[in-house]
Amino acid sequence: MSPVFGIPTTESTLVATLLAIALVFFVADLAYVIDHYFVHHDRERYRVTHARHHRRYNGSKDAPQLDAYELSTYTSAAIVSVIATSALSLMTGNPGFVIGAALKYVHSLLFHLYQHGWWGALPLRKQGLGEPKRTWGFASAQYHAYHHSHPDAPVFTFSETWAGFDRILEIIHPWLVRFTKDGSAHVRRGGRRLA
């Protein structure tokens, strides 16, 4: 039911809340994907921060599911987005914005905990997960597990939620890469780095 004389009905309030949750989730994931792409094209930043996220899973499991780097990365991103969306929720009276930010945080943590089922005695790279398809659907846990073991694969796997972000990145990559720190691709095929 649509609002009656400007008075929101229960249904329209619920729809507005769900839309706000989806919007925040989408925007937060977009920000995450772009940052993820940029850190993969910044050798120095990659080396001191993100590389350990990849290194961990390429040996036998010998540490907690989520380490301090992962928790602090996701938590600091969540704090920023919860503060920003709280203001938005207070101004609009729509709780969906702040709920969306909180859900995105929970999703990042659960997503990693779940897909770490691939992290065990047999190193990820030796499990032969297979290169993911260039999908426009949701990023599966296996899609991201493949990212952990093959950070420089030709199929982009930076996204945690909608794989379509990776497809768009692949299309704009020749243009976008010029704005990264390294300014060139890191894609590898058969151990060789491609330009």
Ligand SMILES: [Zn+2]
């Ligand atoms: Zn990850």
Ligand SMILES: [Zn+2]
């Ligand atoms: Zn990565």
